[in-house]
Amino acid sequence: MQLAIAVDRSFRFVEDEATAADQDDEAEEDLLAMSRSFDLLELVEDELLMDLPVAPRHEACPEPVKMSVADVAFEAAGAERENPFAVLGRLKTEK
Secondary structure: OOOOOOOOOOEEEEOOHHHHHHHOOOOOOEEEEOOOOOOHHHHHHHHHHHHOOOOOOOOOOOOOOOOOOOOHHHHHHHHHOOOHHHHHHHHHHHO
16 A cells, blocks of 8 residues: 655754753744764654554545455355264264
8 A cells, every 4th residue: 555644843952851841842843852873764764653544544445345244155154064063973973
């Protein structure tokens, strides 16, 4: 399934986590603490993963969905099979 993803987020870097926590309520953008080990690719990956739907679905199903819980073929297959206890009973009497 192909899914177009467009993420539009604003970030602002602050000195540390404490500053980010203090300013988080007033800020419109997401606050990130500056660090030497900042990984931009990891941030982009996280943002894309958070934008994905939990359960992807087509806008229109390519095939109609079967809305029945009973399967006629399953019921018919069960009716054709012999009771396993009857088979065991015959095996006991044939000896």
